[in-house]
Amino acid sequence: MSGAADREEGLAFQPKFDGDGLDARRGDVLMVAHMNAAALDATLESGVVHYWSRSRGALWRKGDTSGQIQRLVELRVDCDQDAFLAFVEVGGDGGACHTGRRSCFYRRVETGGAGPHLTFVEQEHSSNPPSRAGAR
Amino acid sequence: MSGAADREEGLAFQPKFDGDGLDARRGDVLMVAHMNAAALDATLESGVVHYWSRSRGALWRKGDTSGQIQRLVELRVDCDQDAFLAFVEVGGDGGACHTGRRSCFYRRVETGGAGPHLTFVEQEHSSNPPSRAGAR
Numbered sequence: 203m204s205g206a207a208d209r210e211e212g213l214a215f216q217p218k219f220d221g222d223g224l225d226a227r228r229g230d231v232l233m234v235a236h237m238n239a240a241a242l243d244a245t246l247e248s249g250v251v252h253y254w255s256r257s258r259g260a261l262w263r264k265g266d267t268s269g270q271i272q273r274l275v276e277l278r279v280d281c282d283q284d285a286f287l288a289f290v291e292v293g294g295d296g297g298a299c300h301t302g303r304r305s306c307f308y309r310r311v312e313t314g315g316a317g318p319h320l321t322f323v324e325q326e327h328s329s330n331p332p333s334r335a336g337a338r
Numbered sequence: 339m340s341g342a343a344d345r346e347e348g349l350a351f352q353p354k355f356d357g358d359g360l361d362a363r364r365g366d367v368l369m370v371a372h373m374n375a376a377a378l379d380a381t382l383e384s385g386v387v388h389y390w391s392r393s394r395g396a397l398w399r400k401g402d403t404s405g406q407i408q409r410l411v412e413l414r415v416d417c418d419q420d421a422f423l424a425f426v427e428v429g430g431d432g433g434a435c436h437t438g439r440r441s442c443f444y445r446r447v448e449t450g451g452a453g454p455h456l457t458f459v460e461q462e463h464s465s466n467p468p469s470r471a472g473a474r
Contacts, residue, residue: 210437213456215447220370222358226468229366234356234421246449276468279456280442281435285370287443289468299417301346306416307423309349313382320349320415332362332412332425 210281217242217283221253223264223298226275226289232298233306235264237286249274251288269294346417353378353419357389359400359434362411362425368434369442371400373422385410387424405430 209216221237224230235253237245240261244252248263251272255262265271271293278287292298299306309320310332345352357373360366371389373381376397380388384399387408391398401407407429414423428434435442445456446468 213445213458215454215456220356222367222370224367231358231360231367231423234358234416246447246454277447278443278459279445279447280370281437281439281444285442286447287367301417303417306418306421307414308417309415311382311413311415311422318382322349323414 209283215279215283217279217286220284221251221286221288223251223272223288223290226291229289231305231307232290232292235262242286245274245277245288251290264298265293268297268300270297272298345419353415353422356420357387357422357424359387359408360423360425362427365425367441367443368426368428371398378422381410381413381424387426400434401429404433404436406433408434 208214217239221235221241222231223233223235225232236256237252238254241252241254244261244263251264251274253262253264254260263271272288272290273293274288275291276289278289279285280287297304299308301308308323310323311318312321344350353375357371357377358367359369359371361368372392373388374390377388377390380397380399387400387410389398389400390396399407408424408426409429410424411427412425414425415421416423433440435444437444444459446459447454448457
C-alpha cells in the first residue's frame with residue numbers, strides 16, 4: 203500500500219496530531235487541544251490524557267491544577283491519522299473548560315444584523331446536539 | 339476585558355480556526371478538518387460547510403465531488419475561538435469520510451504487545467461512544 207493508503211486502511215499506527223476530548227458516556231465533545239508525540243505517549247502509558255500546550259511549549263497533563271483529570275476510556279484516530287478522539291471520564295467537578303464550564307463549546311455563531319456574533323448555548327445543553335435538529 | 343477574556347467570555351466573534359463536523363441529530367463526530375477565514379465566511383454565507391484544504395491550498399466545499407454535502411444546522415465555537423463544532427445534516431450517502439465510511443474515526447488505538455496499533459471499531463458503532471463506558 204502507498205503511504206496514504208496504509209495510513210488510512212491499515213492497522214499501523216502512524217500518527218500526525220490533534221486531539222478532541224469527548225465525554226465517554228455521552229459522546230459529546232468537551233474540548234479540542236493539541237497533541238504531539240510526547241503527549242500521545244504519555245497518554246497511552248499513563249491512561250490519563252496529556253496534551254501539548256503550544257502557547258507554553260510544554261507537556262500538559264490536563265487536570266493537574268484544576269482536578270479535571272481525563273481518564274482515557276478509548277482513543278480513536280481518524281482516516282489520515284492527524285486527529286484523535288479521546289473518550290474520557292472526567293475527574294474533579296466533571297468539567298473540561300478552564301472557564302468553569304463543562305464543555306468549551308458554550309457559544310454558537312449567529313449571523314444576520316451587523317455580521318457574525320455569538321450567543322450562549324443554554325449551559326445544560328452546551329455539549330448536546332442542537333435541539334432544533336432533534337425536533338425535525 | 340483583556341483580549342483573552344473577551345475572546346472567552348464575550349460575544350464578539352474573533353475566530354482563529356479548526357473545524358469538526360458533527361452529525362446534527364446524533365451529535366457524534368464525523369470528521370475533523372481545517373477552516374480558515376474564507377472557509378468560515380463561505381460556510382456562514384451559504385449554509386453549507388466549507389473547509390480549507392491545506393494540502394491543496396484551496397477552499398473546499400465538502401461534498402462537491404462526493405455528494406456528501408454538509409448542510410449547517412448550528413456552528414459552535416470553543417472558549418479561545420480556535421476550534422469550531424459544525425452540527426450538520428449530511429447529503430448524498432450520509433457519510434463524511436472519503437474512504438466511504440460514515441465517520442472518519444473508524445479505528446481505535448490499542449496498546450500492549452509490540453506497542454500501539456489500531457483495530458477497527460465495528461462500523462455500525464464507529465461514531466458512538468465506546469460501549470464499555472456505557473456499560474459502567
